[in-house]
Amino acid sequence: MTYQSDHFKKTISHAKEYGFVFSSSEIYDGLNAIYDYGQNGVMLKNNIREYWWKSMVQLNENIVGLDSAIFMHPTIWKASGHLDAFSDPLIDNKDSNKRYRADVLVEDYVAKIELKIEKEITKASKRFGEQFNQEQFIETNPRIIDYKNKVSLILSRLNKSLEAEDLSDVKSLIEELKIACPESGSRNWTDVKQFNLMFGTKLGASSESSIDLYLRPETAQGIFVNFLNVQKSGRMKLPFGIAQTGKAFRNEIVARQFIFRMREFEQMEMQFFVSPGEQKKWYNKWKETRLSWHLSLGMGQDNYRFHDHEKLAHYADAATDIEFKFPFGFKELEGIHSRTDFDLSKHEEFSGKKLKFFDPEKNKNYTPYVVETSIGLDRMFLAIFSWALKEELIEEGNTRTVLKLPAILAPYKVAVLPLLKKDGLPELARKILEDLKWKYNISYDEKDAVGRRYRRQDALGTPFCITVDHQSLEDKTVTIRDRDTMNQERISFKEISGFLEDKLNIKNWLQKI
Numbered sequence: 001m002t003y004q005s006d007h008f009k010k011t012i013s014h015a016k017e018y019g020f021v022f023s024s025s026e027i028y029d030g031l032n033a034i035y036d037y038g039q040n041g042v043m044l045k046n047n048i049r050e051y052w053w054k055s056m057v058q059l060n061e062n063i064v065g066l067d068s069a070i071f072m073h074p075t076i077w078k079a080s081g082h083l084d085a086f087s088d089p090l091i092d093n094k095d096s097n098k099r100y101r102a103d104v105l106v107e108d109y110v111a112k113i114e115l116k117i118e119k120e121i122t123k124a125s126k127r128f129g130e131q132f133n134q135e136q137f138i139e140t141n142p143r144i145i146d147y148k149n150k151v152s153l154i155l156s157r158l159n160k161s162l163e164a165e166d167l168s169d170v171k172s173l174i175e176e177l178k179i180a181c182p183e184s185g186s187r188n189w190t191d192v193k194q195f196n197l198m199f200g201t202k203l204g205a206s207s208e209s210s211i212d213l214y215l216r217p218e219t220a221q222g223i224f225v226n227f228l229n230v231q232k233s234g235r236m237k238l239p240f241g242i243a244q245t246g247k248a249f250r251n252e253i254v255a256r257q258f259i260f261r262m263r264e265f266e267q268m269e270m271q272f273f274v275s276p277g278e279q280k281k282w283y284n285k286w287k288e289t290r291l292s293w294h295l296s297l298g299m300g301q302d303n304y305r306f307h308d309h310e311k312l313a314h315y316a317d318a319a320t321d322i323e324f325k326f327p328f329g330f331k332e333l334e335g336i337h338s339r340t341d342f343d344l345s346k347h348e349e350f351s352g353k354k355l356k357f358f359d360p361e362k363n364k365n366y367t368p369y370v371v372e373t374s375i376g377l378d379r380m381f382l383a384i385f386s387w388a389l390k391e392e393l394i395e396e397g398n399t400r401t402v403l404k405l406p407a408i409l410a411p412y413k414v415a416v417l418p419l420l421k422k423d424g425l426p427e428l429a430r431k432i433l434e435d436l437k438w439k440y441n442i443s444y445d446e447k448d449a450v451g452r453r454y455r456r457q458d459a460l461g462t463p464f465c466i467t468v469d470h471q472s473l474e475d476k477t478v479t480i481r482d483r484d485t486m487n488q489e490r491i492s493f494k495e496i497s498g499f500l501e502d503k504l505n506i507k508n509w510l511q512k513i
């Protein structure tokens, strides 16, 4: 078993064991790709949402929030193109009866070649040591050139056939590359078919009068159809943004990667409306701002990369993904799309209502262009959680499991621990808790030896433990232990809130972006 998949398994089991993520309806054997967040997971999730919301809405005068309904008029999905084009190419293996996304089978094949390239580079850098010139090596090594050519040929053929809706060529590509089903090992494939990802439902009491609806597959359309309501009632001037977080639903063909790809998930989206012609500038600005937001959490620059799209969606004139290094490799975490005036124009056409902005300076009406930032809350949760989970060697033969969550996002900021369950220590500890709980989520624990309690808090990601001991009774001091360094310092009661404020004030985090 590779380290990667081993780490991913540990991530999933840790999430369950410590009350972060459970399979939905577990006692009924669960539902595929649907998950519930437990007592600690919900706090981490709320904190991520708040960190995003504050950075978007609170810190930008020209971005406002919205909470639109999940049910929307069905014509919206006709106008947006989802009814006709929101589908993935699927293929079944006849021997295992497993279903795959045809494009993902090809992309996984390509990822394997890219892994070979990485291995060649690592091997060579070890061989040449300090003199190693990576750039030159990549440009001149015949094996790498060969691999790279292969990758680009495969991807451009895949993109071309998907764009032309030539699904039989996608199948031919899979056959030519001799891609086998990971489950059965066989190459006995069905034809490739398009599969619409929207879930249908019905609205209305009687079968004659009910109308067919869809569960929204993205939150963005709720923003577009409210564009004029918000602009007029908020007297907004371009450029301005509307941000929203909420559930989205997609009947994903393959959903086997825990909360990476779910059928019910939550998005955090912001549509930024700009004058036509300014979209490129704002697209670049949001690319930069969103990456800085990620970097502000301190998970390391090397874990992120941009993947600019060659094949653009029907509505976009530029698009990129911020990819994160998940335990199973670099994958999309967030999308940034320059969506042109496509959505507003289409809604204008289908609704018959004007959706234009009156620009008092230019004294004319026009349809704004839109730059969108769209991130999956659950995917962000997985990125943080899998990155944060570490096994550390602490002393001879002893390891600890620690969840090094960015402190600002941790479910509990502080655990208050009386050293013993007697001598007035619990009472004093509770006093400290009572004082701090107005500002922070605090955990209180008096069971077991203090060392075991530290381990428990490490596994939950609590950044600080305050321990109350006999000395506390005498001189009004406590020890405060740092989760990451395990260092303990003694501070007075009076210093506690200043100490925490310095580490947990959101300003100290978000002002980095």
Ligand code: ATP
Pocket (backbone or CB within 6 Å): 218, 250, 252, 259, 260, 261, 262, 263, 265, 266, 267, 332, 333, 334, 335, 374, 375, 376, 377, 378, 379, 380
């Ligand atoms: P993918 O290529 O992974 O299917 P996408 O390009 O369809 O994603 P978008 O439509 O751009 O994704 O959605 C924006 C964001 O929503 C994604 O970057 C991702 O973080 C999140 N997201 C999309 N689909 C899912 C899903 N099924 N489960 C969890 N998060 C998702």
